Amino acid sequence: EPEVTQxxxxxxxxxxxxxxLRCVPISNHLxxxxxxxxxxxxxxxxxxxxxxxxxxxxxxFDDQFSVERPDGSNFTLKIRSTKLEDSAMYFCxxxxxxxxxxxxxxxxxTRLTVV
Amino acid sequence: xxxxxxIPAALSVPEGENLVLNCSFTDSAIYNLQWFRQDxxxxxxxxxxxxxxQREQTSGRLxxxxxxxxxxxxxxxxxxxxxxxxxxxxxxxxxxxxLIFGQGTTLQVKP
Numbered sequence: 132e133p134e135v136t137q138x139x140x141x142x143x144x145x146x147x148x149x150x151x152l153r154c155v156p157i158s159n160h161l162x163x164x165x166x167x168x169x170x171x172x173x174x175x176x177x178x179x180x181x182x183x184x185x186x187x188x189x190x191x192f193d194d195q196f197s198v199e200r201p202d203g204s205n206f207t208l209k210i211r212s213t214k215l216e217d218s219a220m221y222f223c224x225x226x227x228x229x230x231x232x233x234x235x236x237x238x239x240x241t242r243l244t245v246v
Numbered sequence: 247x248x249x250x251x252x253i254p255a256a257l258s259v260p261e262g263e264n265l266v267l268n269c270s271f272t273d274s275a276i277y278n279l280q281w282f283r284q285d286x287x288x289x290x291x292x293x294x295x296x297x298x299x300q301r302e303q304t305s306g307r308l309x310x311x312x313x314x315x316x317x318x319x320x321x322x323x324x325x326x327x328x329x330x331x332x333x334x335x336x337x338x339x340x341x342x343x344x345l346i347f348g349q350g351t352t353l354q355v356k357p
Contacts, residue, residue, distance in 0.1 A: 137289075162343050174290070174335065174347040187342055222289060229343040230277055232297045237282070239289035 133157040135238035137223050143244045144213050152208045152241045154223030163206045164224040164235065165198065167191070174222065180206065181229075213245045248273040250338050252348035259326055260356050267321040267351045269336035274314045277341040281310050281321050284333045284350065293334075294321070326355045 136155045144150050156163050165177040179186040180198050197209045206225075210217055223238045249272045259265050269279070277298050282290040294303045294310040296319065302311040309322040319336055333352045337345035 164343065164345075166345075173349050174337075174345075176344045176346070179343050187344055220287075224290075224345075226343060230341050232295065233278065233339070233343070234292055234295045235280065235339075235343070235345060236292060237290040242287070 133236075135223055135225055135236050137221075137238035137241050139241060140239065141242045141244070143246060146215060146245055147212050150210050150213055150243065152210075152221050152223075152243070154206045154208075154238055155204050156206055156223065156225030157227075157236055158204070160225035160227050160236075162186075162226045162229055163198075163200070164226075165208045166222045166224065166237075167219040168222065168240075169216075169219045177208070177221075210243075213243075215245050218243055218245045248276075248338055248340060248346045250336060250346050250348040252334075252336060252351050254351060255349065256352045256354075258354040258356065261326060261328060263326050263355075264322070264324050265326055265353070267323070267334050267336075267353070269319040269321070269348055271317045271319075271338045271346075273338075273340065274317055275340055276314065276338045278339040279310070279312050279319045280337045280339065280345065281308075281319075282335040282337065284335055286333075290335065323353075326353075328355050328357050331355050 163180040168174045178188045220240045224235045280295045281293045296312040307324040333350040335350045337347045
């Protein structure tokens with residue numbers, strides 16, 4: 132069964148360093164998303180991406196964050212200068228379409244720890 | 247602004263019991279309501295998706311219902327098993343593709 136894959140599963144980085152989280156969405160999907168979940172809190176939307184552009188972003192997704200689809204398969208989230216509060220589980224998701232009856236599929240997540 | 251709430255936050259039941267998890271949302275203008283399962287430290291597994299035009303969806307021992315007018319969805323789990331122990335999340339999609347999640351209900355099924 133097709134699945135969304137994320138790498139690495141766990142990343143430890145020093146405050147101020149840049150990190151890139153990688154995702155391979157399901158191959159025929161056109162819409163891509165990043166979410167994050169701080170320990171003990173709700174899963175929060177960060178950004179959606181379609182046709183090589185950001186469709187929507189949340190208040191969390193400030194100038195420190197960027198997304199890219201560098202080739203036909205990967206979808207990346209870059210955090211330019213990590214802060215302690217960026218420590219969270221980051222989930223990538225993809226969907227075939229948007230709107231009625233569109234199911235989102237999530238990856239297993241990357242646990243980011245900023246020290 | 248859409249807000250999603252799940253009650254209870256935690257639930258412990260003996261094996262074999264039928265149970266209901268609740269999800270409420272403030273904005274009834276949703277397109278889909280999706281239920282997920284999350285095991286500790288793991289990703290989100292999609293369980294069921296209900297379109298706004300539907301009232302329920304079933305998959306095996308799971309049945310999800312949707313009442314847009316009251317802003318509620320329920321996930322019914324029949325004949326619970328220890329393997330059902332996990333956190334169950336509901337999420338509302340208002341047609342932008344952005345999912346708004348509840349905080350989840352952590353279920354423990356005791357053998």
